[in-house]
Amino acid sequence: xxxxxxxxxxxxxxxxxxxxxxxxxxxxxxxxxxxxxxxxxxxxxxxxxxxxxxxxxxxxxxxxxxxxxxxxxxxxxxxxxxxxxxxxxxxxxxxxxxxxxxxxxxxxxxxxxxxxxxxxxxxxxxxxxxxxxxxxxxxxxxxxxxxxxxxxxxxxxxxxxxxxxxxxxxxxxxxxxxxxxxxxxxxxxxxxxxxxxxxxxxxxxxxxxxxxxxxxxxxxxxxxxxxxxxxxxxxxxxxxxxxxxxxxxxxxxxxxx
Numbered sequence: 001x002x003x004x005x006x007x008x009x010x011x012x013x014x015x016x017x018x019x020x021x022x023x024x025x026x027x028x029x030x031x032x033x034x035x036x037x038x039x040x041x042x043x044x045x046x047x048x049x050x051x052x053x054x055x056x057x058x059x060x061x062x063x064x065x066x067x068x069x070x071x072x073x074x075x076x077x078x079x080x081x082x083x084x085x086x087x088x089x090x091x092x093x094x095x096x097x098x099x100x101x102x103x104x105x106x107x108x109x110x111x112x113x114x115x116x117x118x119x120x121x122x123x124x125x126x127x128x129x130x131x132x133x134x135x136x137x138x139x140x141x142x143x144x145x146x147x148x149x150x151x152x153x154x155x156x157x158x159x160x161x162x163x164x165x166x167x168x169x170x171x172x173x174x175x176x177x178x179x180x181x182x183x184x185x186x187x188x189x190x191x192x193x194x195x196x197x198x199x200x201x202x203x204x205x206x207x208x209x210x211x212x213x214x215x216x217x218x219x220x221x222x223x224x225x226x227x228x229x230x231x232x233x234x235x236x237x238x239x240x241x242x243x244x245x246x247x248x249x250x251x252x253x254x255x256x257x
Contacts, residue, residue: 010086010088010089010234010235010237012036013036013074013087013088013089013253014086014087016036016074016087016253017087020085022252022253034254035069035253035254035255035256036072036089036253036254036255036256037060037064037255037256038053038060038255039057039061039064040054040055040056040060041055041057046090046091046154046156046158046159046160047089047090047154047156047235049155049156049160050090050154050155050156050169063256063257064256067256068257069254069255069257070170070254070255070257071170071250071251071252071253071254072169072170072251072252072254072255073153073169073170073171073172073248073249073251073252074087074088074089074248074249074253075087075088075089075174075246075247075248075249076088076246076247076249077092077151077234077239077244077246077247079232079240079241079242079243079244080243080245081240081241082239082240082241084239084240086234086237086239087249088153088235089153089169089235090152090153090154090156090157090234090235091150091151091152091154091156091157091163091164091167091235092150092151092152092233092234092246093148093149093157093163093232093234094146094148094149094150094151094230094232094242094244095129095146095148095149095230095231096122096123096126096147096148097122097148097149097150097157097158098148098230098232098233098238099122099126100119100121101231101233101238102122102233102238103121103122104119104121105238106121119187126184127228128145128146128147128180128181129146129218129228129230130142130143130145130146130217130218131143131146131149131215131216131217131218131242132215132216132217132218133213133214133215134213134214135208135212135214136210136211136212137212142218143180144180144181145180146178146179146180147179147180147181147182148178148182149176149178150163150176150177151174151175151213152167152174152175152177153167153169153174153248154167154168154169155167160195161194162195162196162197163177163197163199164177165197165198165200166207169255170251172248172250172251173209173210173211174209174210174211174213174246174247174248175207175208175209175210176207176209176210176213177199177200177205177206178205178207179199179204179205180204180205180206182204190202210246210248212245212246212247212248213246213247214243214246215242215243215244215245215246216242216243217230217242217243229241229242230242232244
């Protein structure tokens, strides 16, 4: 399980921002009507799936040429311990799925099977972890034995898994889906539900709508460091490790729809 969005798109989205602010067109020396367009040609093209777009470059160019645009939300993630400050447009994920994505990148020559290979590699050393989570600046709460989490601005990752099934990049919020106490064989038995988006109905899966969410590992003794680093990635790019804070920037950039 992991996100699959072409890394160049993640980099283009980040190119709209500098030092935490939206770059003004005059500073870039470009026209004031700059917008983000998408030609879905990636391994999974998961962001395009949210709009039911196919991997058809001619169709995409025709769509972009029409110039119809809409303000689209952008996710923001900060990893304070790693000095990471990044933006994402599709899905960010934490722990097992992010670890699987990290390893899947090493198996790209296998095509879409790289997702399976990455997941198996990730499972080999995986342990469910206890997280402390704070939503919308509320109280910190303990969530035990978290297997994986997804923070979605859109719906799909991992080559078609509908991981955050009601996420909408025009909704002004993020959908967070958390899987707890899962075993490796649970994913085999529930895989079909992940692709349909019906996994949110099974036991040990929770769904929340948030504007901000902060996540850190839970320690009985905060002086003791974890033996396992918790992977984080966004839009298919490995970013680093917990702790992290995610937030939404409503209608941040123009998107050619």
